[in-house]
Amino acid sequence: DLRDAIIDSDVEIAATAVFGGIDIYVPRGIKIKVNNVPVFGGVSNKTGYSPDTNAHTIYLNSTTMFGGIDIK
Numbered sequence: 001d002l003r004d005a006i007i008d009s010d011v012e013i014a015a016t017a018v019f020g021g022i023d024i025y026v027p028r029g030i031k032i033k034v035n036n037v038p039v040f041g042g043v044s045n046k047t048g049y050s051p052d053t054n055a056h057t058i059y060l061n062s063t064t065m066f067g068g069i070d071i072k
Helices: none
Strands: 011-018 021-024 031-039 042-045 057-065 068-071
Touching: 011 021, 011 068, 031 042, 031 068, 042 057, 057 068
Parallel strands: 011 057, 021 068, 031 057, 042 068
Antiparallel strands: none
8 A cells, every 4th residue: 555655766566466365455557567467368558647747656566367457
């Protein structure tokens, strides 16, 4: 849960979901870039808002096997 985090530089998150799921909560207005290797799984960005143009970026490097990652 990163909703209350103060992100003052770019951040990289490495995650693996195998036969399960991961929820990642991010602060409003942050940019998110996803690099995922899916094997019967995937990543969905459910933030529903536009990032600020001057905001820092969260880079998500992930692998999903029979599971998924939700960014909220």
